[in-house]
Amino acid sequence: MHYIRQVKNTVSTFGWVSILLHWLVALVVLGMYPLGLYIVSLGYYDPGYRIYPDWHRSIGVLLMLVLCMRLFWRWINPSPRQLSQHRWERLGASLGHLGLYLLLVTILASGYLFSTADGRGIEVFGWFSLPAIPGLALRQEELAAEIHFYAATLLMVLIAIHALAAFKHHFIDKDATLTRMLGLQSENIDDSN
Template identity: 50%
Template sequence: MNLRNSHQQYGIVSIVIHWVMTLLIIGLFVLGLYMTGLDYYHPWYKTAPDIHRSLGIIMLLLLVFRLVWRMVNPKPAPVDNDPEILHKVAEWVHGLLYLLLFAIALSGYLISTADGRGIDVFNWFTVPALVPGFENMEDRAGEIHFILATTLIALAGLHGLAALKHHFIDRDITLVRMLGSSRSMDQ
């Protein structure tokens, strides 16, 4: 398998980034829901948000790398006979997923830096607080963060269902290619 994409298949870099980000996004969502229910005396009250913020910054860095990688690699052609409108919808959904990820990262940044402190990422480096706070910044950004994250998970769920539709109903190799194989379904 090649590192780079071809017009027929995804390269290992694209595949690994896709699945690492999938796990990160699901993990961030679950951890985010979990930590909002913690009381002050819970042992994870401070640890869970620290991990969530650090993983959020890692996700943002991977997202930037993924978009740069996508710009310098060919995009594999669709493998099915769906109408062109469905291909356009898929492109819009992918674009919306990326936009949501950036907006979620920005709102998370605003939550985390509302008190003027930067974000410490696993004691490796600190992302400084660059945006001056405004009234109720943490609460407003928190509401937006939750709405965007919930929307992202719903849209990602539809993305996953579409992949399963390609695999089990259309019986094409769309999903198989993102799992790292270029074999046809007939083999």
């Protein structure tokens, strides 16, 4: 095995930009869910009640920017071919990826609507502010918060299935599905296919 050195994807491998964006989104999402659960458990007089929600919103806005970059990068790059020989697995993988993206967009949109329902924008770590859109979520904060929670919980389930599928490819099928997303590539993968 050797490290992938190309920037862009090929038909058989992911480039380092796709790998970096994948793992950045994954780590942020996996950290945001428990942070969100912790925030919900805080009492009004808890010192973290004033700090952690701001962090959660700020990270969410940055995640939205990274997700936009990831979607654009995916649009301008070829997707490496799926290694499964089974049509149902390829269809499942495609639907799973679509579900991951749709849930991420739903979570980010509902989080924005919930956070700006009072008409105030989101201050992002003091660097810049994402303004509220007046009247967009008027009196809809409870609905937006509910959608945000259930979509995030469903995303965690889909992420677990995604990870299990990657481990299945690695340990049972013994193909390069997982290693190529880790930035490693098997010597026998041919880019000419």
